[in-house]
Amino acid sequence: MAKIINDSNNNPAKNPLTKAFNWIWRLFSSAKLAIALILLITVLSVIGIFTSVELFSSWYFVAAGTLLMLNILICNINRWKGIQKSLKGGQIKQSENFFEGKDKTAGIKDFQYDASQVLEAAKSTLQKRGYRLRFEDDAGNTYIAADKNRFFILGTYLSHLSIILLVLAYIIGSTFGFRESGFIVVEGETKEVGYDTGLSLNLISFTDSYYEDGTPSDYRSDVVIYKNGVEVTQTAIRVNHPLTYEGIRFYQSFFGPAAAVEVTKNDEIVFSGKVAFYSSFGSYGYYRNIGFIDIDESKLSLAIITPSFNTPDPMIPDGQLAVLAYKDGVELGVNILEKMIPLEIEDVALTYLSDLQYSGFQVKNDPANALVWIACSLFIVGLAMVFYFPHRQIWLLIKNTSPGNSRLFVRFMALKAFNTTATLQELVSEIEIRLNDDNSNKRGVHYG
Numbered sequence: 341m342a343k344i345i346n347d348s349n350n351n352p353a354k355n356p357l358t359k360a361f362n363w364i365w366r367l368f369s370s371a372k373l374a375i376a377l378i379l380l381i382t383v384l385s386v387i388g389i390f391t392s393v394e395l396f397s398s399w400y401f402v403a404a405g406t407l408l409m410l411n412i413l414i415c416n417i418n419r420w421k422g423i424q425k426s427l428k429g430g431q432i433k434q435s436e437n438f439f440e441g442k443d444k445t446a447g448i449k450d451f452q453y454d455a456s457q458v459l460e461a462a463k464s465t466l467q468k469r470g471y472r473l474r475f476e477d478d479a480g481n482t483y484i485a486a487d488k489n490r491f492f493i494l495g496t497y498l499s500h501l502s503i504i505l506l507v508l509a510y511i512i513g514s515t516f517g518f519r520e521s522g523f524i525v526v527e528g529e530t531k532e533v534g535y536d537t538g539l540s541l542n543l544i545s546f547t548d549s550y551y552e553d554g555t556p557s558d559y560r561s562d563v564v565i566y567k568n569g570v571e572v573t574q575t576a577i578r579v580n581h582p583l584t585y586e587g588i589r590f591y592q593s594f595f596g597p598a599a600a601v602e603v604t605k606n607d608e609i610v611f612s613g614k615v616a617f618y619s620s621f622g623s624y625g626y627y628r629n630i631g632f633i634d635i636d637e638s639k640l641s642l643a644i645i646t647p648s649f650n651t652p653d654p655m656i657p658d659g660q661l662a663v664l665a666y667k668d669g670v671e672l673g674v675n676i677l678e679k680m681i682p683l684e685i686e687d688v689a690l691t692y693l694s695d696l697q698y699s700g701f702q703v704k705n706d707p708a709n710a711l712v713w714i715a716c717s718l719f720i721v722g723l724a725m726v727f728y729f730p731h732r733q734i735w736l737l738i739k740n741t742s743p744g745n746s747r748l749f750v751r752f753m754a755l756k757a758f759n760t761t762a763t764l765q766e767l768v769s770e771i772e773i774r775l776n777d778d779n780s781n782k783r784g785v786h787y788g
Contacts, residue, residue, distance in 0.1 A: 368407075368410055368414040373411050374408065374411045374415065377407055381404050381405060381408065381507075384398075396514035397514040397515055402514075402515065405507040405510060405511050406511070408507055409507050409508065412504055415500075416497060416500050423497075426487075426490060426731065427490055427491065427493075429485055429490075431485070432474050432476040432483050433478060434483065434735050436737065436749060438751060439735070439749035445752045445764060447750045447765075447768055448747060448748070448749055449748045449750070449768050450745065450748075451748060452744065452745055453775055454744055454746060455738050455739060458746050458748055458775065459484075459738050461771045461775045461778065462484065462748070462771050465770050469767075471487060471734065472486065472487055473485075480739070480740060481737060481739040482736075482737070482739075483736070483737055484734075484737075485734075485735055486734040486735075486736070487734070488732045489729040489730060492729040493725075493726070494725070495721070495725025498719070498721055499718070499722030499723060501718055502716065502717075503715075505715035505718065506715040508708070508711065510708075512708035513708045513709070513712075517704070517708070518535045518703075518705050519703070520701075520703040520704075521593070523541075523700065523702070524698050525541055525542075525543040525563075525698060525701070526543065526697075527543050527545055527546055527598070527614075527696045527698070527699075528542075528544075528614065528696070529542070529543060529614050530566070537588060537705070538567055538568045539567055539588065540566045540569075541563055541565055541566075541701070542564040543561060543562070543698075543699055544562040544564060545561075546561050546595055546699045547560045548560075558578065559592050559595060560592075561576065561577045561578075561701075562575075563577055565583070565585055577590055577699075577701070587706075587707065588703065588705045589703070589704045589705070590702075591701060591703075591704070592699070593700045593701055593702045594699075594700035595698060595699050596616065596618060596629060596697070596698055596700070597646055597695070597696075597697060597698070598615060598696040598698040599693070599694065599696060600613075600614050600692075601614070601615050601690065601693060602690075602691045602693055603633065603688050603690050603691075604682075604688065604689045610635060610637050610638075610688065611633060611635060615632070617644070617645075618698065618700070619631070625651070627650045628646055628647065628649065628653070628656070630643055635688055638686055638687055638688050639668055640665060640666070641665070641667075642663055642666075642685070643663070643664040643665075644677070645663070645664065646661060647660070657676070660677060661677040661692055662676055663675050663677050663683060663690060665685045665686075667686060672685065677690060680693065733752070733753045734750065734751070734767070735749075735750070736748065736749065737749035748768070748771070750764060750767065752767070
């Protein structure tokens with residue numbers, strides 16, 4: 341009886357782990373997978389930018405980015421053998437059929453010169469153009485393989501590396517950094533940045549100036565930055581002139597009106613602070629700003645509304661505010677609040693003390709910011725290497741057809757965007773001119 345031997349562990353091709361590894365390798369070698377991952381990341385990015393959903397630090401965004409980096413890495417590993425071959429130079433000797441292509445990148449030229457003369461003219465012409473030359477002789481024929489800019493094909497690796505670094509930078513930035521788009525501080529107020537930074541910002545004053553036609557000329561926030569309660573810097577933040585401290589950037593983003601308000605209950609102050617009117621709404625063509633106060637002691641919610649900013653307001657006079665009060669979710673009505681005149685609502689008194697302004701900042705910390713710049717630089721350098729210094733390859737075959745006569749076979753290869761036909765014609769013409777110049781005094785006169 342024949343004995344059945346299980347050799348799956350000895351045969352790598354049949355080993356389940358090897359099969360699984362090969363399947364995964366083929367999967368991540370697919371350009372279709374790269375396109376699918378790029379589309380997925382693009383869709384997630386658009387959703388994250390135009391909605392309030394935080395996607396950039398989500399596990400599926402990080403997973404998609406990680407898979408894309410792995411996909412690009414494996415594809416480049418697979419391409420390395422071909423790149424090595426191009427760097428070393430491929431086969432020198434080519435058959436005559438190789439030079440008979442119909443794609444206008446090949447040509448055949450007959451000369452009334454010996455093959456050795458054509459060889460010297462071709463060598464000097466190609467060397468003058470900066471080509472590396474490799475030769476092979478066989479059966480009296482000379483084969484030449486010439487190439488130029490071969491190391492610049494590594495630019496594709498720089499570009500692909502830049503994509504990996506860019507994705508990595510986004511993952512690092514979204515995981516370990518933060519971005520606060522609506523960091524609002526009222527004049528005279530100090531507000532903590534948070535995110536375990538130990539930083540806080542005090543807005544000394546906000547100034548906005550305009551040209552005669554009403555367009556803004558400057559937005560300026562004079563601020564003090566504190567680190568664990570200790571002042572570390574005082575400066576002005578303007579549009580396009582952010583403040584940077586310990587890698588954290590403060591950008592001037594927006595501004596608006598605010599007010600100092602005090603609320604008392606039984607002659608005791610239950611709220612004393614500044615209200616930023618950071619939201620706006622429209623009603624019957626009137627657009628007004630609005631801010632909010634919650635008085636927990638009386639279960640009151642107060643919506644404080646400014647006069648219309650687009651047209652004179654018939655309901656709220658200039659210099660006054662409107663107060664819409666709610667208690668336990670039930671509307672109590674609207675009252676006009678005049679400056680320095682207390683307004684009684686239920687068991688509290690609300691006083692409008694003064695007008696202020698608030699400044700809105702975008703606060704950003706991106707620990708991978710330098711990596712983004714490196715990635716962008718590598719991408720530009722890589723593209724420039726590939727497109728401005730294309731890898732060019734030329735194969736030549738020089739053979740004697742009869743005493744004193746020879747035939748030149750040429751084939752040219754480069755990027756599709758490169759005009760190979762014109763270059764081929766220029767090369768053959770230059771070889772012919774060099775032959776004529778070098779041999780003008782050596783040619784004999786032939787009599788019939």
